[in-house]
Amino acid sequence: MIYKKIKVEWEDITFYNGHKNITELDNLIIEKYSTIGYQIKKDKNFLIIALTLREDKQGFTDVYKFPIGCIKKIVYLKEMKVGTGIFTYKENCQDCKKLSLVDINGFCKDCYTEEEGGLKE
Numbered sequence: 001m002i003y004k005k006i007k008v009e010w011e012d013i014t015f016y017n018g019h020k021n022i023t024e025l026d027n028l029i030i031e032k033y034s035t036i037g038y039q040i041k042k043d044k045n046f047l048i049i050a051l052t053l054r055e056d057k058q059g060f061t062d063v064y065k066f067p068i069g070c071i072k073k074i075v076y077l078k079e080m081k082v083g084t085g086i087f088t089y090k091e092n093c094q095d096c097k098k099l100s101l102v103d104i105n106g107f108c109k110d111c112y113t114e115e116e117g118g119l120k121e
């Protein structure tokens, strides 16, 4: 099972205490958040993401369950490929498609990372 890395942009109920007039009510803001995690389950009612996957991908930690109505946007994050850092081949980059010097995996300087699990939107 492959769980996609996503960024969930969502809004939350915001509570205000104290007296407000009608103009002030119009100006109350809704808090906006974004959370990055692995998409575990999604249907028409809910989205479940986990921030941490167990190595066997059968267990999850730090789990969020979002009502679909709170979600404004889901961005699918591309996992960057780990490269060698040695750019010797002139080719179109696998990621950005620009003709540039690429490493053995086909990624240019701007599209590779040395860190495993690096994220790029």
Ligand SMILES: [Zn+2]
Pocket: 093, 094, 095, 096, 097, 098, 107, 108, 109, 110, 111
């Ligand atoms: Zn590139």
